[in-house]
Amino acid sequence: MSRPGPGERPGPRGNGPRGAPREVREKERPPREAASEEPVRQGGGPAAGTATVNGPASDIAAVRSPGEHLSINALTRMNISDLADLARELNISGASAMRKQDLIFQILKAQTEQRGYVFAEGVLEVLPDGYGFLRSPDYNYLPGPDDLYGSPSQINRFGLLTGDTVSGQVRHPKEDEKYFALIKVEAINFEDPEKSRERIFFDNLTPLYPNEHIRLETNSDNLSGRVMDLLTPIGKGQRGLIVAPPRTGKTMLIQSIANSTTENHPEIALIVLLIDERPEEVTDMQRSVQGEVIASTFDEPAQRHVQVAEMVIDKAKRLVEYKKDVVILLDSITRLARAYNTVAPPSGKVLSGGIDANALQRPKRFFGAARNIEEGGSLTIIATALIDTGSRMDDVIFEEFKGTGNMELHLDRKLVDRRVYPAIDLTRSGTRKEELLLSKDILNRVWVLRKVLNQMSDVEAMELLLDRMSKSKNNGQFLKSMSDSA
Numbered sequence: 001m002s003r004p005g006p007g008e009r010p011g012p013r014g015n016g017p018r019g020a021p022r023e024v025r026e027k028e029r030p031p032r033e034a035a036s037e038e039p040v041r042q043g044g045g046p047a048a049g050t051a052t053v054n055g056p057a058s059d060i061a062a063v064r065s066p067g068e069h070l071s072i073n074a075l076t077r078m079n080i081s082d083l084a085d086l087a088r089e090l091n092i093s094g095a096s097a098m099r100k101q102d103l104i105f106q107i108l109k110a111q112t113e114q115r116g117y118v119f120a121e122g123v124l125e126v127l128p129d130g131y132g133f134l135r136s137p138d139y140n141y142l143p144g145p146d147d148l149y150g151s152p153s154q155i156n157r158f159g160l161l162t163g164d165t166v167s168g169q170v171r172h173p174k175e176d177e178k179y180f181a182l183i184k185v186e187a188i189n190f191e192d193p194e195k196s197r198e199r200i201f202f203d204n205l206t207p208l209y210p211n212e213h214i215r216l217e218t219n220s221d222n223l224s225g226r227v228m229d230l231l232t233p234i235g236k237g238q239r240g241l242i243v244a245p246p247r248t249g250k251t252m253l254i255q256s257i258a259n260s261t262t263e264n265h266p267e268i269a270l271i272v273l274l275i276d277e278r279p280e281e282v283t284d285m286q287r288s289v290q291g292e293v294i295a296s297t298f299d300e301p302a303q304r305h306v307q308v309a310e311m312v313i314d315k316a317k318r319l320v321e322y323k324k325d326v327v328i329l330l331d332s333i334t335r336l337a338r339a340y341n342t343v344a345p346p347s348g349k350v351l352s353g354g355i356d357a358n359a360l361q362r363p364k365r366f367f368g369a370a371r372n373i374e375e376g377g378s379l380t381i382i383a384t385a386l387i388d389t390g391s392r393m394d395d396v397i398f399e400e401f402k403g404t405g406n407m408e409l410h411l412d413r414k415l416v417d418r419r420v421y422p423a424i425d426l427t428r429s430g431t432r433k434e435e436l437l438l439s440k441d442i443l444n445r446v447w448v449l450r451k452v453l454n455q456m457s458d459v460e461a462m463e464l465l466l467d468r469m470s471k472s473k474n475n476g477q478f479l480k481s482m483s484d485s486a
Helices: 022-027 033-035 055-062 072-077 079-091 098-112 152-158 194-200 225-231 250-264 279-288 302-321 333-343 363-368 392-401 412-417 441-455 458-470 474-485
Strands: 120-128 131-135 148-150 165-171 180-188 239-244 270-276 292-297 326-333 371-373 378-386 407-410
Touching: 022 098, 072 098, 079 098, 079 250, 079 292, 098 120, 120 148, 120 180, 120 302, 131 225, 148 165, 152 180, 152 194, 180 194, 225 250, 225 441, 225 458, 225 474, 239 250, 239 279, 250 270, 250 279, 250 326, 250 378, 270 279, 270 302, 279 326, 292 302, 302 333, 333 363, 333 378, 333 392, 363 378, 363 392, 378 392, 441 458, 441 474, 458 474
Parallel strands: 148 180, 239 378, 239 407, 270 292, 270 326, 326 378
Antiparallel strands: 120 131, 120 165, 131 148, 165 180, 371 378
16 A cells, blocks of 8 residues: 655544444545645634624624625624625525524625635534544435535634534535535634634533423414423423323424424524434424424434434534523434444343343433533433333333433323323323422412312323313413312
8 A cells, every 4th residue: 555645644544433334434535635735714813805893783884895705703793684784785585584693694605605615514523533524414414425524723723523513615626535625614503613712511511400491382272382381391401201102192292392492482403303213204304393303214223323313412512512502302212222222332231121231321421411501501302212112121221211301291092092182191290390490370370280180080180181271272371260260
């Protein structure tokens, strides 16, 4: 084998991306020229033709000359009307209906394309040799043909980590190169690139109980959200389990939670993670949910389930480090634990059901990442756990995770047989420290409601609750009518 010539980077010596087959690792050798070239001036610093004016947004808009490239810092300081005017100059359609963050990124994209470059975005995976690739959600963050190469100099300069969402200018591959190469970083996790060195690492952040309610009630017909708001409230930073036998409506409940979250809390970054699911369910979820849906279907190997899950949790942690609120809806943690059990090296100690003694450490670390952060931001994980499947392994996995969350919602097969939806077992479902999420007045009424419902059978209690709720427009009116009748 010939040695690399002067100035030429040797090929990667590591194993490439986690669990990638040999042919994928061979394809992911870094571009020869791109690996040795220095990146163009990065998004945080001044560059030729870039506005670096400090001051009020109106001053920035006033001094900007036609064709000038504004950095994300300057665009963030501009008000929405100035951004809309700039968008019209750049022929961006639908600017008036966009949120400020979306508008800023459309402007960055238009400015970049005017200068002859491509504007791209992806989630970084740093490989053992120091370079990395920006993975696309279109390929569920797995190695794909559209991956973008990031050089070690860029990764080291900004202290980039696996899971960082990086946006920037990209150049076309040169001769004998296979990948587009990132040449200028415009934003990291939708913020100014220079802020990346100021962040506190996720493991050093202070966890707290959830204290801000995620409201799921949308309209009078959304009974699932209304019941959960009162009896199993979810807060920012919740670690919740939906315990479900087969065919009890857990997928519909996940969709309801996702749609309510995006409607009531547009500031939350929502990710739906489907592990070992049927392909048709993935398509249905993508069409039903206004959020990011990442999936690894049942026909994929266990190593791929693990890789997808770890990219998603790394992305969520990086966003939380930037004080953002993230919600992950995982279906299901049982199948994710099965995948970790398959890929875990054998320790020689096997528990009941065929689970290796060390296999559940990594899925517990995934689930345990959910927390409310004192310094700002939160990571909420609501995961489904399968029971009554006939598998001893599934029962053991549930027993291991039972009690690790601070919210549990149980679905009941008896209610499904009576065609009662949502099939929530009210007596076994609840949230720890719910007094931090609900006002004192609502909390007192909920306690009275629970006392009344606990005197009935599970089916009668749920039927009565749904009947009374369907006759009121919202939960406030329902609670008022309940106290009036009392």
